[in-house]
Amino acid sequence: MKKQTMLMVMMALTIVLSGCAKTESTNTPASQVSKTENPNSAADMDKGGVKKNVVDTSGNGNIETINIKVMTPDVSAPARANNFIEAANSLNEKLEKENSKQRVQVEAIVKSVKDDEFKQQFIFASKSDNANDIYATGYSNIGWMANGDYLLPLTGIEKEPVFQNQMPGYWDAVSWNKQVWGVIQDTEARPIFFNKNVLKKLGWTDQQIADLPKKSENGEFTLADMTDLAKKAVDSKVVNSGLMLTAGGKDLPVIFFNHGTEVYDASQGKYVLDKSHLKTTFEYLNNAVSQGMLSKGFVSESKDDMLKTLINDEGLFLQAGVWDEAKWRTRGMHKVTGNVTSEYVMNNIGAMVMPVANKDQKPVTVSNPWVYVVSKDTKYPDLVKRLLVEVSAPKLQAEHGLQSSHIPFTKEGQQYETVKKDPWLNYVSYLTQYSKFMPNDPNEPKFEKIMKDATQNVVSGSMTTDEAVDWMGKQMKIDLGEVIEK
Amino acid sequence: MMNDELQEGSAALKRPLWSKIREQLAPGIMLLPFMLNQYVLFVITAVIVILISFTSMDSALQWNFNGLDNFKRALIDPAIGLIIWNTVLFVCVTMFIKVVWGLTIALSTTYYIRSQRVGRLFRMIWLLPRVSPGVVEALLWIWIFSSGSNGILNLIMHALYGWEPVNWLDRYPLMINIALSGIMGSSMSMIIFSSAIQSIEKSYFYVAKVDGASEWVILRKLMLPFLKWPLTFLLVWQGLSMFTSYESILLLTDGGPMNRSETWALYAFHTAFSTLNFGYGSAISLFILPVVVLAMFISYRVFGFKKMMKSAQSSPQDTERKG
Secondary structure: HHHHHHHHHHHHHHHHHHHOOOOOOOOOOOOOEEOOOOOOOHHHHOEEEEEEEEEOOOOOOOOOEEEEEEEEEOOOOOOOHHHHHHHHHHHHHHHOOOOOOOOEEEEEEEEOOOOOHHHHHHHHHHHHHOOOOOOEEEEEHHHHHHHHHOEOOOHHHHHHHHHOOOOOEEEEEOOOEEEEEEEOOOOOOOOOEHHHHHHHHHHHHHHHHHHHHHHHHHOOOOOOHHHHHHHHHHHEEEEEOOEOOOOOOOOOOHHHHHHHOOOOOOOEEEEEEEEHHHHHHHHHHHHHHOOOOOOOOOOHHHHHHHHHHHOOOOOEEOOOOOOOHHHHHHHOOOOEEEOOHHHHHEEEEEEEOOOOOOOOOOOEEEEEOOOEEOOOOOOOHHHHHHHHHHOOOOHHHHHHHHOOOOOEEHHHHOOOOOHHHHHHHHHHHHHHHEEEEEOOOOOOOHHHHHHHHHHHHHHHHOOOOHHHHHHHHHHHHHHOOEEEEE | HHHHHHHHHHHHHOOHHHHHHHHHHHHHHHHHHHOOOOOOHHHHHHHHHHHHOOOOOOOOOOOOOOOHHHHHHHHHHOHHHHHHHHHHHHHHHHHHHHHHHHHHHHHHHHHOOOOHHHHHHHHHHHHHHHOOOHHHHHHHHHOOOOOOOOOOOOHHHHHHHHHOOOOOOOOOOHHHHHHHHHHHHHEEEEEEHHHHHHOOOOHEEEEHOOOOOOOHEEEEEHHHHHHHHHHHHHHHHHHHHHHHOHHHHHHHOOOOOOOOOOOOOHHHHHHOOOOHHHHHHHHHOHHHHHHHHHHHHHHHHOOOHHHHHHHOOOHHHHHHHHH
């Protein structure tokens, strides 16, 4: 009897504890979205889900429903997939007018998948003929995806009227090996956010604060000035964190570009080991850490924690993305109010381009536009291309931009009424004129890791700046092949 | 008697093949999935990994053979030195914790705690990590060592000593991983040691007590010699599995920061599945093979594993005959 009781207890415990490891279902049932419903509700932010548009075939039995799957691995911007619901409705109206027997039913999949996992899933799904038709992803994945023969070339799509006023240089981001492999989905920039209340505590007037973005843009307020101010804020115990830098694959390069570091020679398709500028950047970061303005572990620290620090007046400067404003609105980061409004952000937080390291230099930021790519195995390439045109409509760009604080990529999108009225997007959209792109070379993920590891080695004291540069050189030669040394 | 047995044996040999198959059908069916795994799937996988290690296969998954390039590359990889050191530390210290901690719990709950009921209860508590998923364990440990002010250890240190929040996982990544694997993994050694201690003939203890042996002497001279084989088994079995396991590290620190908690198997995984360098990742994973073979050879010869296996293979009849 005792044994039976023990067995029962053990079984119950096993079941209870096993339940804790419940994994996300990959077969989430799709919810149907009628034409009158909004496929992009605010409640979708940070949640996964699958949605389908309703295809009306009543009265015409000969209609063929074409199923097209769209997937985004980023739940913080669900409109990247959900916008296809409206795009499909729009395309179906056109197909009806053309007397076509086909109608498109889109399955919009919003699923949180980490970058590494996304790459694996994409490769294995593609190799086993199970790839979705369209994927939303960062532009820098285009190199290896195209190189691996996973994508349908989209060359020619750039002639579509909807793309005629696309921001200059953005076709380069989706081009590789003389072909166009994707269409831009949005853009953004990585500014330096500053806390206005902290500046006031340091004696700044409202006018001085209002003038700061302009001064940073024209080089009157330099990187050294920002660093000194961060030190003053920490020394005078106004804040614990003077300067917070984020170290994502596209975030960390900003400080390197700002010091004039060259990373890639596009004409030769090779990475560059720019020793002197790498060393200058490492020295700057090392000094910032040793003087206490920058955290020693900043490379591995959580960006959400940094955003909380800034919105709660506990930090002065933070390098982050313009889209992070949406996180303050939706992720309950403020200690008193939880979520804050856009108006609150505008009143308490400012944004400026990263101040220049040298006065005679042009400011720089890095943009990581998201793109749509198409699987080469899609059965309906023409319909998919037409869907991409529909989803790039200014209205849908604006919906995504407003929901997730990203910037539309065409002039029409940026001048769309709701975008023009949005104070945050208006405030930060000028930053994109200073955008640089990391290369979309197939080896880009490896290079980003090397740069991050070298930085971490320097700021943690494991390597001197010279050792870190040497280490980068060795690792680049191993991982990236031939590199150009400068 | 002997002749009868021989005749029965030769009669069995003469039986038709179908009869022999039918006799072994039930155990054969039961063993089939495992045999399929061991002799088909495992072999196919191993062959594929070996072949991939001689290619430059990357995200494009193309078979471009490049000879020994991947193996040469591993020898000059600047990360390798640290990774070897991490792996040796991880395997040795974790094994030490597993054995010492498992033995301590086993001795306490089977010998020093006289009540079998209480002993069983404690052992059951220590078994809980075995039935909980690794993800849950890792999440709990992340919560304990969280760098924020709400991390459990930071809360305690602040309450006791007024410490500012410390990023523990960043400061002591390997040590925390060793602690997690060692403490959570000690339940396996606890089970083996417990059953070994319980199987010692009770009369030995009575005789030792009558002879006036102290508890220390009983432990050292009576119990520990009986635990030689279980200890050898644990060292070989768990030691080898430690070389190839990386799940807990992946969940807790993902090998970082700066490879400071990266072990060999995890590096192979990261190289293949994070940087999509399948060729180089496969080559790295193959370096484990000679280490495992060497460890098996040493355990077979030096630790007397051979003798233990022989005694396990001997049938009761053999023992009887020898007797």
